[in-house]
Amino acid sequence: MKNEMPHSLSGQRLMEMYELLFERFGPQHWWPGETELEIAIGAVLAQNTSWKNVEKAIENLKRKELLSVPALESCDFAALAEEVRPAGYYNLKAKRLKNLIHLVAEEFRGDLGVMFKENPRAIRERLLSVNGIGRETADSILLYAAGMPFFVVDGYTHRILFRHGMVEEQCTYEDLQSLFMDNLPEDPKLYNEFHALVVRTGKDLCRRIPKCEICPLRDWGPTSPVAG
DNA sequence: CACCAGGCAAGTA
DNA sequence: TACTTGCATGGT
Numbered sequence: 181m182k183n184e185m186p187h188s189l190s191g192q193r194l195m196e197m198y199e200l201l202f203e204r205f206g207p208q209h210w211w212p213g214e215t216e217l218e219i220a221i222g223a224v225l226a227q228n229t230s231w232k233n234v235e236k237a238i239e240n241l242k243r244k245e246l247l248s249v250p251a252l253e254s255c256d257f258a259a260l261a262e263e264v265r266p267a268g269y270y271n272l273k274a275k276r277l278k279n280l281i282h283l284v285a286e287e288f289r290g291d292l293g294v295m296f297k298e299n300p301r302a303i304r305e306r307l308l309s310v311n312g313i314g315r316e317t318a319d320s321i322l323l324y325a326a327g328m329p330f331f332v333v334d335g336y337t338h339r340i341l342f343r344h345g346m347v348e349e350q351c352t353y354e355d356l357q358s359l360f361m362d363n364l365p366e367d368p369k370l371y372n373e374f375h376a377l378v379v380r381t382g383k384d385l386c387r388r389i390p391k392c393e394i395c396p397l398r399d400w401g402p403t404s405p406v407a408g
Numbered sequence: 409c410a411c412c413a414g415g416c417a418a419g420t421a
Numbered sequence: 422t423a424c425t426t427g428c429a430t431g432g433t
Contacts, residue, residue, distance in 0.1 A: 210414095222414095223414090224415095226413090226414050226415085227413095227414080227415040227416065228412095228413060228414085228415045228416080229413055229414080229415085230412080230413040230414080231413085231414065232413090233413080234414085268413085269415090269416095272416085272417095276416085311416090311417075312415095312416065312417080313416085314415060314416050314417085315415090315416095316414080316415065316416090317415070317416080320414080332414085334414055334415085335413090335414080335415085336414075375414090376414090378414095379414055382414085383413095383414095
């Protein structure tokens with residue numbers, strides 16, 4: 181039984197959850213990037229890293245005029261690594277950016293707009309085949325840069341839904357993504373705002389001790405990390 | 409000092 | 422399949 185059919189109990193609570201979060205925090209104005217490329221680059225740089233550090237790296241890239249496909253494709257690896265250094269894992273991320281840019285340059289004429297005209301599922305698989313692009317990064321690019329209806333799942337999504345007894349602790353990325361996508365309207369704007377609100381909420385939830393007095397979801401059942 | 413942040417891939421068993 | 426580990430800066 182591959183649970184979580186559409187209209188599961190947890191699924192039916194999602195829209196209410198969204199409304200509570202939106203009432204509490206308001207619009208989050210995501211993704212905070214100006215171009216498709218900037219958003220895609222930011223998605224890679226943001227892997228397990230605070231957004232503040234990502235901003236510094238992106239600002240470096242802008243200042244060095246490296247925020248274009250041709251510039252990123254041709255620039256020296258060590259120079260790129262130095263610019264993305266504030267975002268952490270800089271050697272790893274410089275390589276991952278090169279991998280992503282290589283895909284766009286070689287298969288889509290260096291144009292993300294061209295890539296985004298292809299079949300969404302096919303593009304997702306193509307992105308996932310790039311070393312350094314996992315499911316969250318791929319979905320972030322597809323939702324926030326391309327405007328495609330893929331719900332982005334992250335650590336906060338899992339933590340919040342598990343703490344409120346809506347999923348099993350060992351549930352997969354696909355389980356969580358399906359819960360949202362099978363129970364909400366297929367609306368990129370809704371997915372955009374909802375994920376941003378999940379992150380905003382997660383920032384107020386300590387890893388060990390939930391600050392339930394300020395959590396809009398405090399009345400939503402269990403809030404202990406051990407579900408007790 | 410410890411712990412965390414808008415993950416992912418590679419290695420091991 | 423299911424763990425574990427390396428990657429790294431910057432803020433609290």
